[in-house]
Amino acid sequence: MLEVENLSREVGGRVLFRGLSFSLNRGESLAIAAPSGYGKTQVLRCLAHLVPHEGTVKLDDQSPQEVGIPQWRRKVVYCPQTPPLFRGSPADFAEQVRMFAVQAEVDWEDPRAIAAEWQVDKVWEKPWTTLSGGEAQRAALALAVATRPEILLLDEPTSALDHASRTLIEDKLYGRTMIWVTHDSEQVGRVASRTIDLTEYGETHG
Amino acid sequence: MDEIIHVGPWGIAGAASLILANAAASFWLRLGLEKKILIGAIRAVIQLLLLGYVLVPVFRLKSPWLVGAIGVVMVLVAAREAIRRSERAYKGAWGDMFVTLLIAASITSWFGTAVLVGVDPWWTPRYFIPLLGMLLGNALNGITIGIDSTLRELDEGRSRIEGRLALGATWWEASRHAVAEAVRLAMMPTLNMMTVVGIVSIPGMMTGQILGGTPPEIAARYQIIILFMIAATVAVGTVTASVITVRRLFDDEHRLRVERII
Numbered sequence: 275m276l277e278v279e280n281l282s283r284e285v286g287g288r289v290l291f292r293g294l295s296f297s298l299n300r301g302e303s304l305a306i307a308a309p310s311g312y313g314k315t316q317v318l319r320c321l322a323h324l325v326p327h328e329g330t331v332k333l334d335d336q337s338p339q340e341v342g343i344p345q346w347r348r349k350v351v352y353c354p355q356t357p358p359l360f361r362g363s364p365a366d367f368a369e370q371v372r373m374f375a376v377q378a379e380v381d382w383e384d385p386r387a388i389a390a391e392w393q394v395d396k397v398w399e400k401p402w403t404t405l406s407g408g409e410a411q412r413a414a415l416a417l418a419v420a421t422r423p424e425i426l427l428l429d430e431p432t433s434a435l436d437h438a439s440r441t442l443i444e445d446k447l448y449g450r451t452m453i454w455v456t457h458d459s460e461q462v463g464r465v466a467s468r469t470i471d472l473t474e475y476g477e478t479h480g
Numbered sequence: 481m482d483e484i485i486h487v488g489p490w491g492i493a494g495a496a497s498l499i500l501a502n503a504a505a506s507f508w509l510r511l512g513l514e515k516k517i518l519i520g521a522i523r524a525v526i527q528l529l530l531l532g533y534v535l536v537p538v539f540r541l542k543s544p545w546l547v548g549a550i551g552v553v554m555v556l557v558a559a560r561e562a563i564r565r566s567e568r569a570y571k572g573a574w575g576d577m578f579v580t581l582l583i584a585a586s587i588t589s590w591f592g593t594a595v596l597v598g599v600d601p602w603w604t605p606r607y608f609i610p611l612l613g614m615l616l617g618n619a620l621n622g623i624t625i626g627i628d629s630t631l632r633e634l635d636e637g638r639s640r641i642e643g644r645l646a647l648g649a650t651w652w653e654a655s656r657h658a659v660a661e662a663v664r665l666a667m668m669p670t671l672n673m674m675t676v677v678g679i680v681s682i683p684g685m686m687t688g689q690i691l692g693g694t695p696p697e698i699a700a701r702y703q704i705i706i707l708f709m710i711a712a713t714v715a716v717g718t719v720t721a722s723v724i725t726v727r728r729l730f731d732d733e734h735r736l737r738v739e740r741i742i
Contacts (some may be wrong), residue, residue, distance in 0.1 A: 323737060324648055343734040348648030358639035361657075376648040414643075421647060 275300045276321075276350075276425060279466035281329035283316045290316050291475040294329070298425070299414040303452045304368065305466035307459075312472045314455040315355070321453070322352035331423070348376045351423035354431040355455075356407070357414035363399050364389070364413040368420075377421065377455055389413055407434035415443065426452045432461070484693040497522060520594035529710045539606050549604045551612055558616040562623040562721075566723055568631035570740050576724045577623055579600035584614045584717035588709045596705050613687060614706060615713045624667040624719040631741055632739050634729050642648070651730040659722040666718040677707065 276298040290313030298304055308312050320327040322345055323338045331338065338346040360367045368385050371377060382419045389395045394412045397405050405413065411434050418426065426447070432440040432452070444465055454465055462469055499521045506513040538546055559578040563569050589612045594602035602608070634641065634655065645655040677683060678700075682690075685706060688697040730735055 323733065324642055324645060327730075339733070342650050344645075344650050344653075346646045347646055347734075353644040354643065354646070356635075356639075358643040360643065362642055370648075371644070371647045374648050375650065418647070437490065466530075469506065 276388060277330075277332045277333075277335075278321070279330045281323070281327060283313060283320055283322055283327045283413075285313075285316070285322055289477045291472055293358050294470075294472075294475045295398065296470055297449070298451065298453065299468060300451055303450070303454065303466045304454060305462040305469045307462065307469050308476075309474035310447070312476050314422040314472055315389055315429050317472065318429055318453065318455060321425075321427055322347055322350055324352065335414065342376075344374070344376045348374075348380070348421065350426040350427065351418050351425070352416055353418050353429060353431055355411075355433060357402070357410045357412075359402050361402075363401055364397070364405075364417065364441045365399050367402075369418050371417065371421070376455065380422060383420040383422060385417045388416040388420055391446060392416060392439065408436070410436065410442070412439065419446070425452060426450060428452055429455045430457065433457075435478070485528060485591060490510065492525065498527065535605070538609070542605060544601070544603050544735065546606050547608060548604075550609060551586065554612060554616055556584065558585075558620045563627065564622045565624040566628040566631070568628065568635060568741050570631070570725070570728055570742060571599075573623075573725075576728070577627070578715055579723065580623065580720045581619055584713050584720060585612055585619055588615055588713045588716070592705060592709050594676065594691040597702075598660045611706070611709070615632075615709060616741045618710045619713045619717040621665040621669070622718040626718040627725050628660045629662035629665050630658050630722045631729070633661060634726065634736065635738055635741055638736060638738055644732060645736065651726070651736075654736075655726045655730075659719070659726055662722040663715070663718050667711075667714060670714050674707060674711070675701075681708070 278297065279295045282292040294317065306317055314327065319325045321331055323331075323343055333341065333349060335347070341349070349421070355470055359417055370392070372382070374418040375395075386395055386398050389398050389412065392412045392415075395411050395415065397409050399414065402410060402413075411431065415428075428447075432443055435443070440461075444461075447465070454462070456462060456465075497542045499517060500708065502517045503514055506517060507510070556578060559574055560583050561578050562581070562635055563573045589608060592611050593604065593607045595605060599607045637658070641654045641658075645651075656708055673681070673683075683703055683706075686699045686703040689702065690696055694702075729737060
């Protein structure tokens with residue numbers, strides 16, 4: 275489904291990773307592991323086509339340019355570790371995203387219902403600035419899941435959550451096509467069928 | 481009508497002594513602005529006196545080419561100043577803002593002289609140049625606020641914009657709020673001015689006209705025209721400047737390139 279070939283990313287003249295190749299099948303869940311500084315987050319940002327990079331990424335044999343960049347990002351959704359502090363509430367943000375041209379035809383799940391499953395429906399109408407780290411993380415993820423992306427790119431999606439909330443989220447996401455960046459080796463075992471060790475693609479770290 | 485009282489060199493020198501108040505404030509509060517105040521004051525005197533003398537032959541010659549050349553120089557300087565005043569800029573901003581100001585100010589200036597005041601020909605320097613200057617001065621402020629506010633949001637609000645991009649927003653969907661906020665900020669001074677004008681404040685141009693001997697009721701009509709022209713120029717200029725700024729900060733693949741900010 276997703277084919278990555280020779281992916282490289284440079285930041286300020288420093289090569290973070292080079293020659294990263296892998297493929298991801300529908301329904302498969304992949305983990306990316308490496309210590310801090312190897313560019314795990316950057317891999318996800320490249321796949322979401324948010325930053326310049328070298329190499330090719332294809333979804334069902336189509337490049338981001340062929341799919342159309344906004345459409346590509348609708349299908350391959352990147353969830354940052356810390357959701358940005360948008361103005362207004364998660365409900366306001368959901369309404370805004372609903373208006374994006376590429377979301378018009380999509381049959382969404384109800385984000386509020388997912389938020390309820392994850393016990394953050396009570397903050398759905400509260401401003402982002404008043405949400406705790408864990409609440410914001412779950413609210414943002416609930417919205418991302420509701421838009422029915424084909425692939426979820428998750429950057430430490432449960433880093434601010436306790437054990438019980440983490441289990442709720444892992445259960446809900448089970449069976450989806452995903453790439454996880456996580457430090458938690460136990461979580462890797464639970465959620466991923468395969469792991470990529472990014473240290474093998476680094477240059478500066480030897 | 482009363483005779484116009486001519487201001488002599490001593491009058492100007494006396495007025496210049498008023499700037500000592502600024503110097504005293506700077507000195508007392510250790511603002512470190514003495515040099516800036518001095519240079520600014522000297523520049524203002526020279527530039528304005530020169531303008532007075534330069535405009536005499538220009539007004540007399542009535543050459544459309546000369547008017548055009550002066551207009552272009554004014555727009556060039558205004559564009560450079562607008563960018564210099566902004567905390568952030570991007571490569572090529574000067575050229576973009578030159579075109580923006582040229583379009584925004586010259587269309588309204590033309591409309592003002594040709595249609596509203598009804599001058600024939602429309603570029604008659606006595607009308608066109610002061611009008612253009614007035615509009616440029618105001619549009620410059622608007623454009624500075626426009627670029628500054630837009631770039632600040634793109635820079636400091638990067639994660640918010642990428643949060644929208646990540647869910648399928650186009651470059652415009654992801655950043656239109658930055659343009660809206662910039663335009664709102666930039667239009668505020670003009671809108672505020674419209675509410676107090678004539679009651680609290682008498683605008684500089686109207687003051688100058690009345691002191692220069694124009695009957696107040698005529699000065700008021702000119703002022704009304706100028707006010708609306710300023711409002712329109714600021715709106716057109718700021719919207720254009722903000723949209724161009726946002727567009728320049730994105731590449732053709734809807735990626736925000738904050739490294740383009742300088």
